[in-house]
Amino acid sequence: MSKRSGFVEIVIALVGLTVPWLWGQPPPPSDLPLGDMQGKARTACLECHDGRIILQQRLSKATWTKEVDKMTKWGAVVDPADRDALIEYLSVNFPAGKAPEPAARVLGQKKR
Amino acid sequence: MISRRDLLKEASFAAAAVGMVHPVLNWAADQDGVSALPGKEGMIVRSFRFLDLEMPTEFMNSWITPVPHFFVRNHMFEPSTLNAAEWRLSVGGEVEKPLTLSLADLQKIEAHSVTNTLECAGNGRAFLNPNVPGVQWQRGAVGNARFSGPRLRDLLERAVVKTTGKHVLFHGLDDVPGKVPPFIRSIPIEKAIDGDTVVATQMNGTPLTKHHGFPARALVPGWIGAASCKWLSEVKVLDKEFEGNFMKPGYRMPNRTIEPGGSINPEETHPITVLNVKSVIASPNDGTTLKHSPVPIHGVAWAGEADVAKVEVSTDSGATWNPAQLGSEDAHYAWRLWSYSWKPAKAGDYVIMARATDSQGRSQPQTAAWNPSGYLYNVIDQVKIRVQA
Numbered sequence: 001m002s003k004r005s006g007f008v009e010i011v012i013a014l015v016g017l018t019v020p021w022l023w024g025q026p027p028p029p030s031d032l033p034l035g036d037m038q039g040k041a042r043t044a045c046l047e048c049h050d051g052r053i054i055l056q057q058r059l060s061k062a063t064w065t066k067e068v069d070k071m072t073k074w075g076a077v078v079d080p081a082d083r084d085a086l087i088e089y090l091s092v093n094f095p096a097g098k099a100p101e102p103a104a105r106v107l108g109q110k111k112r
Numbered sequence: 113m114i115s116r117r118d119l120l121k122e123a124s125f126a127a128a129a130v131g132m133v134h135p136v137l138n139w140a141a142d143q144d145g146v147s148a149l150p151g152k153e154g155m156i157v158r159s160f161r162f163l164d165l166e167m168p169t170e171f172m173n174s175w176i177t178p179v180p181h182f183f184v185r186n187h188m189f190e191p192s193t194l195n196a197a198e199w200r201l202s203v204g205g206e207v208e209k210p211l212t213l214s215l216a217d218l219q220k221i222e223a224h225s226v227t228n229t230l231e232c233a234g235n236g237r238a239f240l241n242p243n244v245p246g247v248q249w250q251r252g253a254v255g256n257a258r259f260s261g262p263r264l265r266d267l268l269e270r271a272v273v274k275t276t277g278k279h280v281l282f283h284g285l286d287d288v289p290g291k292v293p294p295f296i297r298s299i300p301i302e303k304a305i306d307g308d309t310v311v312a313t314q315m316n317g318t319p320l321t322k323h324h325g326f327p328a329r330a331l332v333p334g335w336i337g338a339a340s341c342k343w344l345s346e347v348k349v350l351d352k353e354f355e356g357n358f359m360k361p362g363y364r365m366p367n368r369t370i371e372p373g374g375s376i377n378p379e380e381t382h383p384i385t386v387l388n389v390k391s392v393i394a395s396p397n398d399g400t401t402l403k404h405s406p407v408p409i410h411g412v413a414w415a416g417e418a419d420v421a422k423v424e425v426s427t428d429s430g431a432t433w434n435p436a437q438l439g440s441e442d443a444h445y446a447w448r449l450w451s452y453s454w455k456p457a458k459a460g461d462y463v464i465m466a467r468a469t470d471s472q473g474r475s476q477p478q479t480a481a482w483n484p485s486g487y488l489y490n491v492i493d494q495v496k497i498r499v500q501a
Contacts, residue, residue, distance in 0.1 A: 030160075048289045050161040058243040060373075067245050075290020096242050103156045106149045106165070 030055070037082070037089035044068075044076045044086060054094065055101045061091040151321050153180040158247045162186040163323065167252035172394035172412045175441040175449055176227070177255035179316055184323045185232045185253060187295050187358070189287035191343050196327050201311070205281070205348035208272035215327050218313060221262035226308045226333050227443040229256045229414040231387050233336035233363060236489030242373045244486040251392045251493070256412070256447045259312035259331040265305040267347065273301070277349040280304035282330045282341035297363070298354035299332055299339055299385075308333045308445065311344065333445040334417035336384050336487075338363050359383060365483055372482040387416035389476060390490040391423050391450070391468035398495040407454045409436075411493070414447035415470035422469050425452040429463040430478075430492070436466070459501035465494045 030051035032041050045054050059067070064087050072078045078086060149155075155165040165184040171177065196215050204210040232253035234246050247253075264280070281298040288294050303309060312331040313320060320326040325342030332339035338358065353359065364381035391413035396402060409427075413420045424433040439449030456462065469475040476492045 048161070048292075050159045052157065053159045053164075053247065056158065056238075056248040057245055059245055060242065063245055074292045100238065100248070103158060103166070105168075106152050106155045106157055108148055108153050 033093045035089050035093065037085050040079075040082050041086060041089055044071070044078045047077065048075075052101075052103075054090070056103070057090075057094045058096050058098050058100070059091070059094060060096045061087065063096075064090045064094075151180060151323060152184070155181065155183075156250075156252065158249065162188055163190065164247045165323075166249055167255055169251050169392060169394045169397065169411075172252075172392060173410070173449075175256060175439065175446070176316060177257055179257070179318070179321060179324065182255040182257060182315075182324065183230075183232065183253045185247070185337055186323075186342075187286060188289060188292060190322055191285040192287055194285070194322065194326060194343065199327050199345075201328060201344060201347065203267050203271045203347045203349075206274045206277035206351055207268070207349050208274060209270070211267065211271050213267070215313065218262055218311065218328060221266055223260050223314075224263050224307070224310050225258055225260040226310060226331060227256065227258045227446040228331060228333040229254060229387070229445060229447040230331075230337050230340060231390075231414070233338055233384050233487045234485070234489075236491070237486030239489060239491065240372075240480055240482055240486050244484055246486055253337075254392070254412075254414070254447075256414075257315050258317065259310060260314040260317075261310045261312040261328065261331070263307060264309045264311055264330070264347070265307060267311065268305060268349070271349075273349050276351045277301055279350040279353045281346070281348040281350055281354050282339075282344055283346035283348070284325075284329075284341045285343035285345045293357035295341065295358055296354060296356045297338060297341060297358050298350060299335070300353075301349070303332060303335070303385075306333075311347075312340075334386055336363065336387060339385070353383070362485075363487070364485075365481075365487055370482065370484075374482075375484060384487055387414065388488055388490045389413070389415040389418065389420070389468050389470040389474050391466045391476065391493055393464060393466045393493050393495050396464070396495060396497050399497070400495075401498040401500060404456060404459050404499050404501060407456060407497075407499070408451065409454055409464060409466075410449065410451040411466055412447045413450055413466075413468035415468065415474075417445070418470040418472050418474070419444065420448045420468055421471045421473075423448070423450040424467045424469075425454070426465040426467070427454050427456070427462055430465050433467065456499045459499050461496065461498050463494055463496050465492050467492045 032038050068087050158164040163184050163186045167181050167183050171181040201213045235249045235253035238248040238250045279298040283296045286295045310331045311328050313328050328344045329342045330340050361378040363384050365384050366376045367380050370376050392411050394411040413423045423436040425436050426433045436450040436452040467476050476490050480491050
């Protein structure tokens with residue numbers, strides 16, 4: 001029988017409870033939403049951009065089309081065969097009129 | 113009963129366990145974007161990459177904006193390597209004597225200070241209907257700081273501008289991703305030789321931080337933030353306006369009114385230069401519920417190259433307007449603090465508005481001049497609050 005008071009076991013139990021809770025949380029808000037084009041949208045957009053810049057857009061399909069074509073011209077990796085599906089994915093997930101995405105804050109300086 | 117030694121021993125096990133979970137907690141914080149960024153505090157994160165940070169209105173309570181709260185607008189990656197000792201600024205183009213200046217050279221030239229309100233041309237873009245693409249700034253892509261460094265005019269005089277020199281180009285050291293055009297813009301020679309246009313090496317009395325253009329940036333007072341190129345590496349005198357992406361089609365306004373959601377040919381647009389008159393309500397916050405007692409209303413107002421003549425406040429959805437008190441701190445290109453003390457007659461829901469007028473009689477509009485990129489939004493600011501019984 002262990003002589004421990006149970007203190008360590010309590011901490012380990014807390015860790016055990018906390019880690020799954022964290023991993024069980026919804027996807028990070030800066031990631032792009034699920035969908036057939038999620039992976040290709042990540043490749044096209046997140047090579048340069050933080051996902052937040054995508055998540056905060058609320059655009060018509062016509063405007064998304066202009067944006068995708070501009071970004072492709074500037075180096076975004078978009079297979080021509082995927083262009084229309086990528087525009088559709090962005091238009092459906094970030095349409096005009098959808099409620100704005102809440103913005104996160106930097107709380108302070110990280111201790112190093 | 114547990115001994116002190118056992119407790120310490122167990123505490124060390126516990127610390128190790130906590131140490132295991134700490135990176136996970138950090139990971140979560142980082143993914144949420146709520147962790148930290150050295151040199152910045154309490155900012156709204158519009159984007160970490162490229163870095164775009166907005167100042168919450170709660171910080172619009174001081175005439176000089178502290179650097180940790182000053183907005184950041186980056187079009188691209190910040191320069192990956194910047195060595196002050198190796199950095200050089202070239203001055204060339206339509207000049208008789210091209211120059212190459214070190215930071216030490218700049219510091220030997222008489223410095224001039226300008227207290228300037230710097231605002232991103234897209235500040236307020238998020239309020240446009242229909243929405244337009246770009247960083248969805250609300251109120252806080254603006255700040256007021258004291259910028260110091262040699263006058264650009266002094267540099268151009270040393271280089272001796274030819275009579276063919278009509279525009280002055282600024283090129284920054286942004287790390288350009290993919291095939292994105294480099295961030296290069298130009299200003300007319302008249303603005304370049306204005307005595308308040310400087311090559312700033314300091315901000316609020318300390319060397320520029322990297323987020324704000326270390327070691328030197330252009331500072332074009334009263335103009336949109338994009339004119340004040342960061343991480344400046346090249347000043348080039350041109351015989352005409354530069355026509356790169358960030359001059360055309362970027363940063364242009366329609367020459368005529370267009371319907372919201374419409375489009376316009378770039379040939380029917382002009383480059384944005386001067387900021388327009390604008391005020392922002394810093395407090396109370398939109399959506400606040402307050403006790404039935406006097407409500408201090410305050411904020412900031414600026415007017416580009418003009419001065420703020422007055423700020424008026426309405427507490428009845430714009431039916432009547434009352435003069436706000438302007439703060440005593442004043443400088444030509446700087447914002448003015450303003451305040452108004454209001455005693456609600458009764459409990460209820462209220463719409464508070466603030467409207468600034470500049471020294472040329474221009475006032476803020478009730479509706480936005482919608483444009484496809486969302487520039488120069490300056491609609492009368494408003495917040496909705498509830499006063500409890």
